[in-house]
Amino acid sequence: MAKSAASSTPLAQKLRGLTGEAVKFGIVGLGGVVVNFVVFWVCINGLHLATLRSNIAATLIAIATNYLGYRYWLYRDRDAASRKREITLFLVFSGIGMLIETGLLGFSVYVLGLDSHLEQVAAKVVGLGLGTVFRFISYRTWVFKALPETPGTGAAAAATGGELAAQAELMLAAEEIRYAKAE
Structure with missing residues:
Protein backbone atom coordinates (compact mmCIF):
# COMPACT_ATOMS: atom_id res chain seq x y z
CA MET A 1 0.00 0.00 0.00
CA PRO A 148 14.65 18.72 -18.58
CA GLU A 149 14.96 17.85 -14.91
CA THR A 150 18.48 17.96 -13.63
CA PRO A 151 19.80 14.94 -11.74
CA GLY A 152 19.34 15.12 -8.00
CA THR A 153 16.17 17.24 -8.05
CA GLY A 154 12.57 16.19 -7.64
CA ALA A 155 10.82 12.89 -7.19
CA ALA A 156 11.66 11.79 -10.72
CA ALA A 157 15.37 12.03 -9.94
CA ALA A 158 14.99 9.77 -6.93
CA ALA A 159 13.17 7.17 -9.00
CA THR A 160 15.54 7.34 -11.97
CA GLY A 161 18.88 7.95 -10.28
CA GLY A 162 20.13 4.44 -11.03
CA GLU A 163 18.77 4.58 -14.56
CA LEU A 164 20.53 7.89 -15.16
CA ALA A 165 23.86 6.50 -14.04
CA ALA A 166 23.41 3.47 -16.29
CA GLN A 167 22.58 5.72 -19.26
CA ALA A 168 25.63 7.86 -18.59
CA GLU A 169 27.85 4.78 -18.51
CA LEU A 170 26.37 3.58 -21.83
CA MET A 171 26.96 6.98 -23.41
CA LEU A 172 30.58 7.02 -22.23
CA ALA A 173 31.13 3.50 -23.55
CA ALA A 174 29.64 4.50 -26.93
CA GLU A 175 31.93 7.54 -27.09
CA GLU A 176 34.97 5.36 -26.33
CA ILE A 177 34.00 2.98 -29.13
CA ARG A 178 33.45 5.88 -31.53
CA TYR A 179 36.87 7.38 -30.70
CA ALA A 180 38.55 3.99 -31.00
CA LYS A 181 37.06 3.53 -34.49
CA ALA A 182 38.18 7.03 -35.51
CA GLU A 183 41.80 6.25 -34.64
Missing part, protein backbone atom coordinates in the same frame (compact mmCIF):
# COMPACT_ATOMS: atom_id res chain seq x y z
CA ALA A 2 2.88 2.38 0.75
CA LYS A 3 4.24 1.65 -2.69
CA SER A 4 1.05 2.80 -4.44
CA ALA A 5 0.96 6.02 -2.42
CA ALA A 6 4.56 6.75 -3.39
CA SER A 7 3.89 6.02 -7.06
CA SER A 8 0.82 8.28 -7.14
CA THR A 9 2.74 11.24 -5.72
CA PRO A 10 4.43 12.23 -9.01
CA LEU A 11 1.07 12.00 -10.81
CA ALA A 12 -0.60 14.15 -8.18
CA GLN A 13 2.24 16.68 -8.46
CA LYS A 14 1.91 16.77 -12.24
CA LEU A 15 -1.84 17.31 -11.99
CA ARG A 16 -1.36 20.11 -9.46
CA GLY A 17 1.25 21.68 -11.75
CA LEU A 18 -1.04 21.33 -14.76
CA THR A 19 -3.92 22.91 -12.84
CA GLY A 20 -1.76 25.87 -11.85
CA GLU A 21 -0.53 26.17 -15.41
CA ALA A 22 -4.09 26.06 -16.76
CA VAL A 23 -5.16 28.80 -14.33
CA LYS A 24 -2.26 31.05 -15.34
CA PHE A 25 -2.92 30.26 -19.01
CA GLY A 26 -6.51 31.30 -18.41
CA ILE A 27 -5.48 34.58 -16.78
CA VAL A 28 -3.18 35.52 -19.66
CA GLY A 29 -5.80 34.29 -22.10
CA LEU A 30 -8.52 36.32 -20.41
CA GLY A 31 -6.40 39.43 -20.87
CA GLY A 32 -6.05 38.49 -24.53
CA VAL A 33 -9.80 37.92 -24.82
CA VAL A 34 -10.49 41.39 -23.43
CA VAL A 35 -8.03 42.92 -25.91
CA ASN A 36 -9.52 40.79 -28.70
CA PHE A 37 -13.13 41.80 -28.01
CA VAL A 38 -12.36 45.50 -27.45
CA VAL A 39 -10.42 45.74 -30.72
CA PHE A 40 -13.10 43.68 -32.53
CA TRP A 41 -15.87 45.95 -31.24
CA VAL A 42 -13.96 49.12 -32.16
CA CYS A 43 -13.21 47.77 -35.65
CA ILE A 44 -16.84 46.81 -36.31
CA ASN A 45 -18.60 49.79 -34.71
CA GLY A 46 -16.01 52.55 -34.74
CA LEU A 47 -14.09 51.87 -37.94
CA HIS A 48 -16.93 50.02 -39.71
CA LEU A 49 -14.62 47.29 -41.02
CA ALA A 50 -15.94 43.98 -42.31
CA THR A 51 -16.47 41.21 -39.78
CA LEU A 52 -13.60 38.94 -40.78
CA ARG A 53 -11.13 41.82 -41.16
CA SER A 54 -12.13 43.06 -37.73
CA ASN A 55 -11.64 39.58 -36.28
CA ILE A 56 -8.21 39.13 -37.86
CA ALA A 57 -7.01 42.55 -36.66
CA ALA A 58 -8.32 41.91 -33.15
CA THR A 59 -6.81 38.43 -32.97
CA LEU A 60 -3.39 39.58 -34.20
CA ILE A 61 -3.21 42.27 -31.53
CA ALA A 62 -4.35 39.76 -28.87
CA ILE A 63 -1.70 37.26 -30.06
CA ALA A 64 1.02 39.86 -29.52
CA THR A 65 -0.16 40.69 -26.00
CA ASN A 66 -0.59 37.01 -25.13
CA TYR A 67 2.95 36.17 -26.22
CA LEU A 68 4.31 38.69 -23.76
CA GLY A 69 2.22 37.22 -20.94
CA TYR A 70 3.10 33.63 -21.76
CA ARG A 71 6.83 34.18 -22.26
CA TYR A 72 7.49 36.57 -19.38
CA TRP A 73 5.02 35.32 -16.77
CA LEU A 74 3.55 31.85 -17.34
CA TYR A 75 6.43 30.12 -19.11
CA ARG A 76 9.32 32.27 -17.86
CA ASP A 77 11.02 29.17 -16.40
CA ARG A 78 10.82 27.23 -19.66
CA ASP A 79 13.62 26.77 -22.14
CA ALA A 80 14.20 29.98 -24.06
CA ALA A 81 17.42 28.92 -25.78
CA SER A 82 15.97 29.30 -29.26
CA ARG A 83 13.70 32.34 -29.32
CA LYS A 84 13.49 32.27 -33.12
CA ARG A 85 12.09 28.72 -33.01
CA GLU A 86 9.77 29.62 -30.13
CA ILE A 87 8.35 32.71 -31.82
CA THR A 88 7.95 30.89 -35.13
CA LEU A 89 6.03 28.03 -33.51
CA PHE A 90 4.00 30.47 -31.41
CA LEU A 91 2.95 32.37 -34.51
CA VAL A 92 2.17 29.18 -36.45
CA PHE A 93 -0.02 27.71 -33.69
CA SER A 94 -1.59 31.11 -32.95
CA GLY A 95 -2.36 31.42 -36.65
CA ILE A 96 -4.05 28.02 -36.66
CA GLY A 97 -6.07 29.09 -33.61
CA MET A 98 -7.00 32.28 -35.45
CA LEU A 99 -8.13 30.22 -38.46
CA ILE A 100 -10.33 28.11 -36.18
CA GLU A 101 -11.91 31.23 -34.68
CA THR A 102 -12.24 33.16 -37.95
CA GLY A 103 -13.47 30.09 -39.82
CA LEU A 104 -16.29 29.54 -37.35
CA LEU A 105 -17.16 33.24 -37.40
CA GLY A 106 -17.17 33.30 -41.22
CA PHE A 107 -19.28 30.15 -41.36
CA SER A 108 -21.85 31.59 -38.98
CA VAL A 109 -22.04 34.95 -40.77
CA TYR A 110 -21.77 33.94 -44.43
CA VAL A 111 -23.27 30.45 -44.44
CA LEU A 112 -25.77 30.54 -41.59
CA GLY A 113 -26.64 34.21 -42.07
CA LEU A 114 -26.13 35.13 -38.40
CA ASP A 115 -24.93 38.68 -38.99
CA SER A 116 -26.20 40.82 -36.12
CA HIS A 117 -23.50 42.12 -33.78
CA LEU A 118 -24.75 39.88 -30.97
CA GLU A 119 -24.71 36.79 -33.19
CA GLN A 120 -21.22 37.66 -34.41
CA VAL A 121 -19.96 38.02 -30.85
CA ALA A 122 -21.58 34.67 -29.91
CA ALA A 123 -19.88 32.94 -32.85
CA LYS A 124 -16.62 34.61 -31.89
CA VAL A 125 -16.94 33.30 -28.33
CA VAL A 126 -17.43 29.72 -29.54
CA GLY A 127 -14.57 29.98 -32.05
CA LEU A 128 -12.32 31.56 -29.46
CA GLY A 129 -13.07 28.72 -27.04
CA LEU A 130 -12.15 26.06 -29.59
CA GLY A 131 -9.03 27.98 -30.62
CA THR A 132 -8.01 28.36 -26.97
CA VAL A 133 -8.11 24.62 -26.33
CA PHE A 134 -5.94 24.07 -29.41
CA ARG A 135 -3.50 26.80 -28.36
CA PHE A 136 -3.14 25.52 -24.79
CA ILE A 137 -2.23 22.04 -25.97
CA SER A 138 0.14 23.22 -28.70
CA TYR A 139 1.88 25.94 -26.65
CA ARG A 140 2.68 23.69 -23.70
CA THR A 141 3.65 20.76 -25.92
CA TRP A 142 5.71 22.37 -28.68
CA VAL A 143 6.28 26.09 -28.12
CA PHE A 144 7.23 26.59 -24.47
CA LYS A 145 8.99 23.29 -23.81
CA ALA A 146 9.83 22.36 -20.23
CA LEU A 147 13.47 22.26 -19.28
Whole structure:
Protein backbone atom coordinates (compact mmCIF):
# COMPACT_ATOMS: atom_id res chain seq x y z
CA MET A 1 0.00 0.00 0.00
CA ALA A 2 2.88 2.38 0.75
CA LYS A 3 4.24 1.65 -2.69
CA SER A 4 1.05 2.80 -4.44
CA ALA A 5 0.96 6.02 -2.42
CA ALA A 6 4.56 6.75 -3.39
CA SER A 7 3.89 6.02 -7.06
CA SER A 8 0.82 8.28 -7.14
CA THR A 9 2.74 11.24 -5.72
CA PRO A 10 4.43 12.23 -9.01
CA LEU A 11 1.07 12.00 -10.81
CA ALA A 12 -0.60 14.15 -8.18
CA GLN A 13 2.24 16.68 -8.46
CA LYS A 14 1.91 16.77 -12.24
CA LEU A 15 -1.84 17.31 -11.99
CA ARG A 16 -1.36 20.11 -9.46
CA GLY A 17 1.25 21.68 -11.75
CA LEU A 18 -1.04 21.33 -14.76
CA THR A 19 -3.92 22.91 -12.84
CA GLY A 20 -1.76 25.87 -11.85
CA GLU A 21 -0.53 26.17 -15.41
CA ALA A 22 -4.09 26.06 -16.76
CA VAL A 23 -5.16 28.80 -14.33
CA LYS A 24 -2.26 31.05 -15.34
CA PHE A 25 -2.92 30.26 -19.01
CA GLY A 26 -6.51 31.30 -18.41
CA ILE A 27 -5.48 34.58 -16.78
CA VAL A 28 -3.18 35.52 -19.66
CA GLY A 29 -5.80 34.29 -22.10
CA LEU A 30 -8.52 36.32 -20.41
CA GLY A 31 -6.40 39.43 -20.87
CA GLY A 32 -6.05 38.49 -24.53
CA VAL A 33 -9.80 37.92 -24.82
CA VAL A 34 -10.49 41.39 -23.43
CA VAL A 35 -8.03 42.92 -25.91
CA ASN A 36 -9.52 40.79 -28.70
CA PHE A 37 -13.13 41.80 -28.01
CA VAL A 38 -12.36 45.50 -27.45
CA VAL A 39 -10.42 45.74 -30.72
CA PHE A 40 -13.10 43.68 -32.53
CA TRP A 41 -15.87 45.95 -31.24
CA VAL A 42 -13.96 49.12 -32.16
CA CYS A 43 -13.21 47.77 -35.65
CA ILE A 44 -16.84 46.81 -36.31
CA ASN A 45 -18.60 49.79 -34.71
CA GLY A 46 -16.01 52.55 -34.74
CA LEU A 47 -14.09 51.87 -37.94
CA HIS A 48 -16.93 50.02 -39.71
CA LEU A 49 -14.62 47.29 -41.02
CA ALA A 50 -15.94 43.98 -42.31
CA THR A 51 -16.47 41.21 -39.78
CA LEU A 52 -13.60 38.94 -40.78
CA ARG A 53 -11.13 41.82 -41.16
CA SER A 54 -12.13 43.06 -37.73
CA ASN A 55 -11.64 39.58 -36.28
CA ILE A 56 -8.21 39.13 -37.86
CA ALA A 57 -7.01 42.55 -36.66
CA ALA A 58 -8.32 41.91 -33.15
CA THR A 59 -6.81 38.43 -32.97
CA LEU A 60 -3.39 39.58 -34.20
CA ILE A 61 -3.21 42.27 -31.53
CA ALA A 62 -4.35 39.76 -28.87
CA ILE A 63 -1.70 37.26 -30.06
CA ALA A 64 1.02 39.86 -29.52
CA THR A 65 -0.16 40.69 -26.00
CA ASN A 66 -0.59 37.01 -25.13
CA TYR A 67 2.95 36.17 -26.22
CA LEU A 68 4.31 38.69 -23.76
CA GLY A 69 2.22 37.22 -20.94
CA TYR A 70 3.10 33.63 -21.76
CA ARG A 71 6.83 34.18 -22.26
CA TYR A 72 7.49 36.57 -19.38
CA TRP A 73 5.02 35.32 -16.77
CA LEU A 74 3.55 31.85 -17.34
CA TYR A 75 6.43 30.12 -19.11
CA ARG A 76 9.32 32.27 -17.86
CA ASP A 77 11.02 29.17 -16.40
CA ARG A 78 10.82 27.23 -19.66
CA ASP A 79 13.62 26.77 -22.14
CA ALA A 80 14.20 29.98 -24.06
CA ALA A 81 17.42 28.92 -25.78
CA SER A 82 15.97 29.30 -29.26
CA ARG A 83 13.70 32.34 -29.32
CA LYS A 84 13.49 32.27 -33.12
CA ARG A 85 12.09 28.72 -33.01
CA GLU A 86 9.77 29.62 -30.13
CA ILE A 87 8.35 32.71 -31.82
CA THR A 88 7.95 30.89 -35.13
CA LEU A 89 6.03 28.03 -33.51
CA PHE A 90 4.00 30.47 -31.41
CA LEU A 91 2.95 32.37 -34.51
CA VAL A 92 2.17 29.18 -36.45
CA PHE A 93 -0.02 27.71 -33.69
CA SER A 94 -1.59 31.11 -32.95
CA GLY A 95 -2.36 31.42 -36.65
CA ILE A 96 -4.05 28.02 -36.66
CA GLY A 97 -6.07 29.09 -33.61
CA MET A 98 -7.00 32.28 -35.45
CA LEU A 99 -8.13 30.22 -38.46
CA ILE A 100 -10.33 28.11 -36.18
CA GLU A 101 -11.91 31.23 -34.68
CA THR A 102 -12.24 33.16 -37.95
CA GLY A 103 -13.47 30.09 -39.82
CA LEU A 104 -16.29 29.54 -37.35
CA LEU A 105 -17.16 33.24 -37.40
CA GLY A 106 -17.17 33.30 -41.22
CA PHE A 107 -19.28 30.15 -41.36
CA SER A 108 -21.85 31.59 -38.98
CA VAL A 109 -22.04 34.95 -40.77
CA TYR A 110 -21.77 33.94 -44.43
CA VAL A 111 -23.27 30.45 -44.44
CA LEU A 112 -25.77 30.54 -41.59
CA GLY A 113 -26.64 34.21 -42.07
CA LEU A 114 -26.13 35.13 -38.40
CA ASP A 115 -24.93 38.68 -38.99
CA SER A 116 -26.20 40.82 -36.12
CA HIS A 117 -23.50 42.12 -33.78
CA LEU A 118 -24.75 39.88 -30.97
CA GLU A 119 -24.71 36.79 -33.19
CA GLN A 120 -21.22 37.66 -34.41
CA VAL A 121 -19.96 38.02 -30.85
CA ALA A 122 -21.58 34.67 -29.91
CA ALA A 123 -19.88 32.94 -32.85
CA LYS A 124 -16.62 34.61 -31.89
CA VAL A 125 -16.94 33.30 -28.33
CA VAL A 126 -17.43 29.72 -29.54
CA GLY A 127 -14.57 29.98 -32.05
CA LEU A 128 -12.32 31.56 -29.46
CA GLY A 129 -13.07 28.72 -27.04
CA LEU A 130 -12.15 26.06 -29.59
CA GLY A 131 -9.03 27.98 -30.62
CA THR A 132 -8.01 28.36 -26.97
CA VAL A 133 -8.11 24.62 -26.33
CA PHE A 134 -5.94 24.07 -29.41
CA ARG A 135 -3.50 26.80 -28.36
CA PHE A 136 -3.14 25.52 -24.79
CA ILE A 137 -2.23 22.04 -25.97
CA SER A 138 0.14 23.22 -28.70
CA TYR A 139 1.88 25.94 -26.65
CA ARG A 140 2.68 23.69 -23.70
CA THR A 141 3.65 20.76 -25.92
CA TRP A 142 5.71 22.37 -28.68
CA VAL A 143 6.28 26.09 -28.12
CA PHE A 144 7.23 26.59 -24.47
CA LYS A 145 8.99 23.29 -23.81
CA ALA A 146 9.83 22.36 -20.23
CA LEU A 147 13.47 22.26 -19.28
CA PRO A 148 14.65 18.72 -18.58
CA GLU A 149 14.96 17.85 -14.91
CA THR A 150 18.48 17.96 -13.63
CA PRO A 151 19.80 14.94 -11.74
CA GLY A 152 19.34 15.12 -8.00
CA THR A 153 16.17 17.24 -8.05
CA GLY A 154 12.57 16.19 -7.64
CA ALA A 155 10.82 12.89 -7.19
CA ALA A 156 11.66 11.79 -10.72
CA ALA A 157 15.37 12.03 -9.94
CA ALA A 158 14.99 9.77 -6.93
CA ALA A 159 13.17 7.17 -9.00
CA THR A 160 15.54 7.34 -11.97
CA GLY A 161 18.88 7.95 -10.28
CA GLY A 162 20.13 4.44 -11.03
CA GLU A 163 18.77 4.58 -14.56
CA LEU A 164 20.53 7.89 -15.16
CA ALA A 165 23.86 6.50 -14.04
CA ALA A 166 23.41 3.47 -16.29
CA GLN A 167 22.58 5.72 -19.26
CA ALA A 168 25.63 7.86 -18.59
CA GLU A 169 27.85 4.78 -18.51
CA LEU A 170 26.37 3.58 -21.83
CA MET A 171 26.96 6.98 -23.41
CA LEU A 172 30.58 7.02 -22.23
CA ALA A 173 31.13 3.50 -23.55
CA ALA A 174 29.64 4.50 -26.93
CA GLU A 175 31.93 7.54 -27.09
CA GLU A 176 34.97 5.36 -26.33
CA ILE A 177 34.00 2.98 -29.13
CA ARG A 178 33.45 5.88 -31.53
CA TYR A 179 36.87 7.38 -30.70
CA ALA A 180 38.55 3.99 -31.00
CA LYS A 181 37.06 3.53 -34.49
CA ALA A 182 38.18 7.03 -35.51
CA GLU A 183 41.80 6.25 -34.64
